[in-house]
Amino acid sequence: MNLTLTPDQELIRDGAERFAAQDYSFAHRRSIRNGPEGFDAAAWRHYARMGWLSLGVPERFGGLGGTHADRLVLHHALAGAMLLEPLLSTAVWAVELIKQSATEAQQAAHFAQIAAGEIRWACALLEPRRRFELGAVATTATPDGDGWVISGAKHAVLHLPVADRILVSAQAGGALRLFVLPAAAPGVVTDPFLTVDGQRAAHLTLNQVRVGAQAALGEGADALTAIECAADIATAALCAEGWGTMQRMLAITTEYLRTRRQFGEPLGRFQALQHRLADMYLAEQRSDSAVAMLRYGLDEADPTQRQRLVSAAKVQIDKSGKYVAQQAVQLHGGIGITDEYIIGHYFKRLMAIAAQCGDPAYHLDRLARLRDA
Amino acid sequence: MIELRLQPRELAFRDEVRAFLARELTTDLVAAAARETGIFVERAVSTVWHAKLAARGWLVPSWPVEFGGTGWTPVQRYIFESECAAAGAPGVIPSGIGMVAPVIIRFGTDAQKNFYLPRIVSGEDYWCQGYSEPGSGSDLASLKTRAVADGADYIVDGSKIWTTHAHLANRIFCLVRTSHAGKPQQGISFLLIDLATPGIRIAPIISLAGDHEVNQIFFDAVRVPQANRVGAEGEGWTCAKYLLEFERGGNVAAPRLQRAVRELWRVAGEQIDEHGMPLAEDPAVRRRIAELEVDVAALTFSELRMVSRLAGGSSPGSEASVLKIEVSELKQRITECAVSLLGPAALVFGGTVVPTYLNSRAASIYGGSNEIQRNLIARTLLGL
Numbered sequence: 163m164n165l166t167l168t169p170d171q172e173l174i175r176d177g178a179e180r181f182a183a184q185d186y187s188f189a190h191r192r193s194i195r196n197g198p199e200g201f202d203a204a205a206w207r208h209y210a211r212m213g214w215l216s217l218g219v220p221e222r223f224g225g226l227g228g229t230h231a232d233r234l235v236l237h238h239a240l241a242g243a244m245l246l247e248p249l250l251s252t253a254v255w256a257v258e259l260i261k262q263s264a265t266e267a268q269q270a271a272h273f274a275q276i277a278a279g280e281i282r283w284a285c286a287l288l289e290p291r292r293r294f295e296l297g298a299v300a301t302t303a304t305p306d307g308d309g310w311v312i313s314g315a316k317h318a319v320l321h322l323p324v325a326d327r328i329l330v331s332a333q334a335g336g337a338l339r340l341f342v343l344p345a346a347a348p349g350v351v352t353d354p355f356l357t358v359d360g361q362r363a364a365h366l367t368l369n370q371v372r373v374g375a376q377a378a379l380g381e382g383a384d385a386l387t388a389i390e391c392a393a394d395i396a397t398a399a400l401c402a403e404g405w406g407t408m409q410r411m412l413a414i415t416t417e418y419l420r421t422r423r424q425f426g427e428p429l430g431r432f433q434a435l436q437h438r439l440a441d442m443y444l445a446e447q448r449s450d451s452a453v454a455m456l457r458y459g460l461d462e463a464d465p466t467q468r469q470r471l472v473s474a475a476k477v478q479i480d481k482s483g484k485y486v487a488q489q490a491v492q493l494h495g496g497i498g499i500t501d502e503y504i505i506g507h508y509f510k511r512l513m514a515i516a517a518q519c520g521d522p523a524y525h526l527d528r529l530a531r532l533r534d535a
Numbered sequence: 536m537i538e539l540r541l542q543p544r545e546l547a548f549r550d551e552v553r554a555f556l557a558r559e560l561t562t563d564l565v566a567a568a569a570r571e572t573g574i575f576v577e578r579a580v581s582t583v584w585h586a587k588l589a590a591r592g593w594l595v596p597s598w599p600v601e602f603g604g605t606g607w608t609p610v611q612r613y614i615f616e617s618e619c620a621a622a623g624a625p626g627v628i629p630s631g632i633g634m635v636a637p638v639i640i641r642f643g644t645d646a647q648k649n650f651y652l653p654r655i656v657s658g659e660d661y662w663c664q665g666y667s668e669p670g671s672g673s674d675l676a677s678l679k680t681r682a683v684a685d686g687a688d689y690i691v692d693g694s695k696i697w698t699t700h701a702h703l704a705n706r707i708f709c710l711v712r713t714s715h716a717g718k719p720q721q722g723i724s725f726l727l728i729d730l731a732t733p734g735i736r737i738a739p740i741i742s743l744a745g746d747h748e749v750n751q752i753f754f755d756a757v758r759v760p761q762a763n764r765v766g767a768e769g770e771g772w773t774c775a776k777y778l779l780e781f782e783r784g785g786n787v788a789a790p791r792l793q794r795a796v797r798e799l800w801r802v803a804g805e806q807i808d809e810h811g812m813p814l815a816e817d818p819a820v821r822r823r824i825a826e827l828e829v830d831v832a833a834l835t836f837s838e839l840r841m842v843s844r845l846a847g848g849s850s851p852g853s854e855a856s857v858l859k860i861e862v863s864e865l866k867q868r869i870t871e872c873a874v875s876l877l878g879p880a881a882l883v884f885g886g887t888v889v890p891t892y893l894n895s896r897a898a899s900i901y902g903g904s905n906e907i908q909r910n911l912i913a914r915t916l917l918g919l
Contacts, residue, residue, distance in 0.1 A: 165836075165839060165840055165843055416917050416918070419919060420918065420919065428919075430913070430919035431919070436909065436910065436913035436914075436917075436919050437906070437909040437910075437913070439913055439917055439919065440908075440909035440910075440912040440913050440917070441909070443857070443912055443916060443917060444857060444912075447837060447857055448830070448833040448834075448837070448861070449833075450837075450840075451833040451834070451835075451836035451837040451840065452832070452833050452836070454836045454839075454840065455832060455833070455835070458540070458836070459539075459540055467538070474828065474829045474832045474833075477826065477829045478829050478830070478832075478833050481829075522826075526821070526822040526825040526826055526829070527818070527821065527825075529825040529828060529829070530821035530822070530824070530825045533800065
């Protein structure tokens with residue numbers, strides 16, 4: 163048993179931490195958030211060069227063939243930067259969906275472009291009012307000549323405004339299937355918005371979007387299993403990032419309590435605040451263990467075990483994350499509620515993580531259901 | 536439930552443990568363990584179980600191999616604890632094996648190691664802990680039980696309290712004051728005392744659950760050889776803190792808590808709610824129990840991280856405070872849930888659930904209250 167990182171993972175971690183610390187400052191992030199494009203094209207090229215986009219791509223398609231654990235290490239190490247580029251959407255969601263459902267030829271074509279940093283992806287899977295239910299799909303794909311016509315609505319599609327291609331789930335003749343759409347295809351209507359944590363996203367309406375036969379991934383099998391698997395891997399990556407976010411918040415808050423003086427002494431001298439910080443540390447440690455559990459178990463888990471691990475971890479991260487985030491803001495006092503200071507942005511990042519990939523209620527229900535099975 | 540992924544070698548070890556349990560863990564022992572509601576299992580039960588483990592060489596797995604340790608990997612240790620918990624085996628009494636032994640191994644003389652360690656393994660010695668006093672609880676260093684040198688001996692006067700199983704033990708390890716100079720911590724020494732020595736009186740204290748598990752001990756001019764001191768005179772505080780690290784962080788608790796959560800599901804399946812449905816189908820109950828599972832899963836990996844550290848030869852360190860809080864508070868939440876599942880049956884002063892809940896309230900007090908642990912985390916781990 164090895165709960166420590168492999169040498170490869172240490173390299174991944176060091177490269178990512180260096181980038182987050184040196185090349186993606188909070189001020190830089192702010193300028194991207196406030197800019198017209200909503201992402202940094204130069205940073206994206208760096209991700210391609212570093213191999214972060216192809217970390218999960220199998221070696222036979224020119225990728226690095228990394229494990230799930232490797233990607234958890236990457237997303238954890240990048241947490242401090244709160245990247246605005248569609249790294250999770252492209253390198254985890256899209257890569258996993260394609261890997262799990264596409265034909266060899268489709269994989270070869272898409273993965274080459276992903277690895278080169280040529281194409282950014284958005285994955286449109288959830289529908290209005292259906293919360294986190296990946297199987298609740300009313301969008302339809304109807305055969306049209308040798309292609310398809312797709313109509314429907316998708317809810318809160320992350321990174322859609324900065325994506326070149328969209329992966330859409332749709333009902334196609336009795337099977338749930340995945341389709342690749344150019345973001346600029348006629349009939350694609352977007353209602354863009356800024357997410358609570360500063361990312362570009364949009365609600366999506368598909369009005370009779372015509373695509374060729376090649377747009378359908380795979381050869382007709384139902385894709386729900388593939389979608390659920392991809393969702394679990396993406397959820398795990400979010401968990402790793404969430405833990406890293408908590409670590410940053412804890413470190414910043416600890417430093418603040420050491421240096422901020424009131425009543426003639428550092429705040430950290432007051433026992434009520436010491437205990438609050440100790441409880442934040444306990445929450446962070448639980449998250450550390452939850453991510454260690456994922457690193458240890460995710461790669462070789464069968465589907466049921468994978469779902470258990472991921473649900474347990476996501477509940478832990480959301481619960482602990484909420485506590486750490488709320489207390490970090492509280493302990494900072496007034497400065498904690500400003501847009502100027504970084505702590506509030508980490509707060510909103512953890513809020514955004516909690517609003518993705520299933521909330522605690524969703525995952526607790528899944529855990530209880532898996533137990534019944 | 537979260538299960539560890541095991542390598543073939545580890546699966547073979549698991550089968551070995553299962554074969555041992557199938558052979559040695561009698562239904563009587565399982566029934567006795569299931570009846571147990573206290574902090575420690577009854578001595579009559581632990582004596583039998585310790586002997587079987589000792590015969591197999593598995594009683595003191597985390598000791599150095601030269602003194603009888605197994606040299607297991609962290610995963611082996613975890614497999615062993617998990618299998619014992621799953622089979623319903625009694626817990627091992629920690630006061631000798633997991634508390635005084637690490638101190639003797641680290642700070643004791645060769646003569647002390649050679650005398651005391653084999654007697655712990657053989658069951659000849661049954662230890663209890665003399666730390667708290669009536670006037671010294673969380674402020675342990677203020678302790679007043681004094682040991683005054685008299686020739687080759689000390690004369691010990693004072694009192695110790697909350698002494699678990701003192702009425703069943705034959706030896707006690709004690710923190711005593713050998714000097715009033717300097718800071719309170721500086722005048723403390725660590726003494727090993729034979730409870731058969733004249734001048735010792737033990738009085739029972741009955742717990743909320745109605746059990747006699749803890750005691751107060753009175754020392755009246757008790758003569759103890761100075762050779763029974765571990766470490767130098769006045770340096771007992773170092774031994775005391777080292778022992779506390781093991782008391783707080785040296786155990787593996789998650790497998791037993793996992794079993795307790797499984798029991799919650801079973802009970803919830805038997806109770807019928809006001810809609811005529813099993814409680815186990817009530818969404819609020821399901822989420823509550825599932826949330827406990829989530830925290831047991833995190834604890835499992837927190838303990839694995841600790842076991843890995845111990846296997847590397849380190850002591851638990853300040854991180855022990857984290858595990859102490861997590862284990863005690865999780866245990867309390869699980870037993871609290873068990874009581875709520877009982878409904879009106881929780882009125883009955885008896886059975887196992889209600890006394891277990893009552894006794895679990897002690898978990899956040901003993902071993903240094905959880906408030907003290909939070910002080911330690913703030914000071915040593917966060918640097919406040």
